[in-house]
Amino acid sequence: MPVPILKQGDVLIASIQAALTDHDLLTLRDELADRVGRLRAHGVIVDVTALDVLDSFATRTLLGIAYTARLRGAETVVVGIQPEVAFAMVQLGLSFEGVATALDLEEGLELLRARSQGGRDHAG
Amino acid sequence: MPDEVRVPVECETDIVVARQKGRELAAASGFGRTEQTLIATAISEVARNIVVHAQRGEIVLCAIESKGRRGLKIVARDQGPGIADPELAMRDGYSTTNSLGVGLPGARRLMDEFELESKPGQGTTVTMRKWVR
Numbered sequence: 001m002p003v004p005i006l007k008q009g010d011v012l013i014a015s016i017q018a019a020l021t022d023h024d025l026l027t028l029r030d031e032l033a034d035r036v037g038r039l040r041a042h043g044v045i046v047d048v049t050a051l052d053v054l055d056s057f058a059t060r061t062l063l064g065i066a067y068t069a070r071l072r073g074a075e076t077v078v079v080g081i082q083p084e085v086a087f088a089m090v091q092l093g094l095s096f097e098g099v100a101t102a103l104d105l106e107e108g109l110e111l112l113r114a115r116s117q118g119g120r121d122h123a124g
Numbered sequence: 125m126p127d128e129v130r131v132p133v134e135c136e137t138d139i140v141v142a143r144q145k146g147r148e149l150a151a152a153s154g155f156g157r158t159e160q161t162l163i164a165t166a167i168s169e170v171a172r173n174i175v176v177h178a179q180r181g182e183i184v185l186c187a188i189e190s191k192g193r194r195g196l197k198i199v200a201r202d203q204g205p206g207i208a209d210p211e212l213a214m215r216d217g218y219s220t221t222n223s224l225g226v227g228l229p230g231a232r233r234l235m236d237e238f239e240l241e242s243k244p245g246q247g248t249t250v251t252m253r254k255w256v257r
Contacts, residue, residue: 019140019144020140021136021137021139021140022136022139022172023136052147052161052164053143053161053164053165053168054165055165055168055169055172056169056172056223056224056226056227056230057168057172057223059224060223060224082161083158084157084158084160084161084162085161087158087161087162088158088161088162088165088234089165091162091230091233091234092165092169092226092230092231092233092234093216093226093229093230093233094224094226094230
């Protein structure tokens, strides 16, 4: 199932709607890397509220999305990690080192806004 | 919900099916939402190991009971190449593919009991259990 990507100002918002296969996740990564350049986006938000599992593959792919976007000049914020999903990730030994997270879409947008105002010294 | 569910694992879509079935059976066995998520995540890791290393195998989910405790048993079985050094495979950060290397050791941390049986050329069987608290 493809993930819809919306553009709001210079931010791309990818709202994951349902459980994704590995292939769906890789497609999302490639789509975002492409659109960051094509649409000259400076921020990317990946909303994972609908995901009930974030396993090692999904985490690695989300990290890949964030690192790729950064190399293309955009900051990524992962929003909506559910409490029990966060707990499972910690037990599994996964971290989102170097990638910003926020509680929900609203806070994610706020974080990107603050970062673009504060210059790039807070990035990463 | 029957007491035993078999999920053939042959492609990555089956990984999602296996963890969803696992969550359903966990819920039916009396696990809370957090435990259901830990179980579903562990299933995801062992199911992916089957797809990546053995191409095909199966996951058998089973409601269990012992000494008045209820739980869930998960067996992930394949006839793939097997694991040359199971001890090394259980080490955090060790990976023969380009992964994070947290799959098996991570799954062990998510569950209460974890056994890995594997010999080169004879496939791999992972047996995991979790008990309702």
